Amino acid sequence: MVIKDEVAKCNRCGFCLTACPVYQATGIETKAPRGRNFLARSLLNRNFAWSEETKDSLFQCLGCRACVEACFPAVETDEVVVSMRSDYFRDFGEPWLQRYLFRRLLPDPRKLSAAVKKAWLLKRGTGLMRALSFLPWLNRDFLRALDLLPPLPAQSLREQWPGLFGEKRKKERRVAYFGGCAFNFAMPDIGLSTLNLLAKSGYQVLWPEHGCCGLPAYGHGDLEGAKIMARKNLETFKNLDAEAVVTECASCSSFLKKYSILLSQEPGFSRLGQDFSNRVKDISELLFSPDLPFQRTEFAGIATFHDPCHLNRFQKIKNQPRELLEKVPDLKLVEMPEADWCCGGGAGLFLSHYDLSMKILQRKMENVQRSKAQVLITSCPGCYLQLKHGAKKNKMAIEVRYLTEILARKG
Numbered sequence: 001m002v003i004k005d006e007v008a009k010c011n012r013c014g015f016c017l018t019a020c021p022v023y024q025a026t027g028i029e030t031k032a033p034r035g036r037n038f039l040a041r042s043l044l045n046r047n048f049a050w051s052e053e054t055k056d057s058l059f060q061c062l063g064c065r066a067c068v069e070a071c072f073p074a075v076e077t078d079e080v081v082v083s084m085r086s087d088y089f090r091d092f093g094e095p096w097l098q099r100y101l102f103r104r105l106l107p108d109p110r111k112l113s114a115a116v117k118k119a120w121l122l123k124r125g126t127g128l129m130r131a132l133s134f135l136p137w138l139n140r141d142f143l144r145a146l147d148l149l150p151p152l153p154a155q156s157l158r159e160q161w162p163g164l165f166g167e168k169r170k171k172e173r174r175v176a177y178f179g180g181c182a183f184n185f186a187m188p189d190i191g192l193s194t195l196n197l198l199a200k201s202g203y204q205v206l207w208p209e210h211g212c213c214g215l216p217a218y219g220h221g222d223l224e225g226a227k228i229m230a231r232k233n234l235e236t237f238k239n240l241d242a243e244a245v246v247t248e249c250a251s252c253s254s255f256l257k258k259y260s261i262l263l264s265q266e267p268g269f270s271r272l273g274q275d276f277s278n279r280v281k282d283i284s285e286l287l288f289s290p291d292l293p294f295q296r297t298e299f300a301g302i303a304t305f306h307d308p309c310h311l312n313r314f315q316k317i318k319n320q321p322r323e324l325l326e327k328v329p330d331l332k333l334v335e336m337p338e339a340d341w342c343c344g345g346g347a348g349l350f351l352s353h354y355d356l357s358m359k360i361l362q363r364k365m366e367n368v369q370r371s372k373a374q375v376l377i378t379s380c381p382g383c384y385l386q387l388k389h390g391a392k393k394n395k396m397a398i399e400v401r402y403l404t405e406i407l408a409r410k411g
Contacts, residue, residue, distance in 0.1 A: 284317060
């Protein structure tokens with residue numbers, strides 16, 4: 001994609017204004033998609049230089065692609081924003097911690113595992129965290145965002161894996177599991193639900209030791225960091241005899257499907273990326289065709305589904321999770337207003353602009369209340385944590401649950 005050509009497609013009609021959660025929360029033109037495209041065009045044409053306000057506008061985008069759906073020429077503003085973030089770091093340098101995170105830590109599963117355990121110790125020592133709050137990456141927003149994170153479990157999903165669902169199960173159909181970082185380290189119970197579902201569906205599950213999918217790096221503008229992770233993951237999965245690569249993380253599945261584009265200009269990885277991306281399936285895609293014997297669960301009553309942006313808009317997966325949930329006995333599925341409206345957790349906005357993220361989240365929680373649902377279901381870990389935080393802040397008597405958690409749970 002040529003960014004100059006992309007921003008030139010924007011005719012400033014304003015249809016994106018009603019679709020953009022950030023603009024609806026702020027009312028500021030430069031924080032609207034057409035405003036961001038104008039800023040990008042001006043920076044590319046060197047009509048003016050970067051300022052703190054310009055940086056804020058381009059770094060507050062959720063990357064939800066709601067504007068792309070509303071736009072008649074379909075300007076890919078989310079890709080424009082990623083490109084401009086990359087240009088910013090090229091011109092001003094990337095923070096050393098962010099660079100280390102994206103290029104050294106997240107690509108290496110063993111280093112990441114050790115670092116996560118140390119990080120949770122820091123989280124527990126809130127006094128130490130606050131004493132270090134002078135650091136730019138430990139600002140007030142970051143400290144408040146820590147409340148979204150669950151306590152570190154006694155064992156990661158990887159530590160529970162050996163002998164549970166692995167190679168001992170000799171079955172004709174085999175899938176490779178891409179276990180997202182959130183499920184491996186913070187929410188292994190959800191990962192276990194996914195693995196149980198795959199086993200019930202008759203699959204032998206392979207889980208190679210891989211790193212992060214690369215989406216956090218890409219979304220923040222570190223394109224080379226994202227490519228480093230993509231190359232490593234392609235090498236890890238290339239020799240596995242599996243019909244699909246499956247994950248329950250909508251963000252992971254959306255970005256894994258993008259490897260074919262991300263590495264399309266690299267001769268050694270272009271074909272490998274294409275073959276890999278073609279095999280990637282979100283869990284709701286994979287389970288959509290088999291006739292699973294869903295049993296009664298403890299989650300009886302009225303439920304509603306929040307569409308993660310990376311599931312609905314990026315992958316065009318909307319009906320599959322709903323139809324799977326409709327098979328669950330005693331669960332009545334209702335639609336909430338604006339079910340596909342971003343919850344405010346996209347691109348880690350809560351880490352850097354907590355108040356803005358919470359304002360966007362509040363609109364979502366008000367729509368959840370209007371649905372009168374007793375169970376709120378989603379299938380993205382970022383959305384899941386954000387929605388749980390919203391329910392807690394609003395003191396709502398509602399259970400926030402993950403899709404595979406609902407489908408796998410026995411009564």
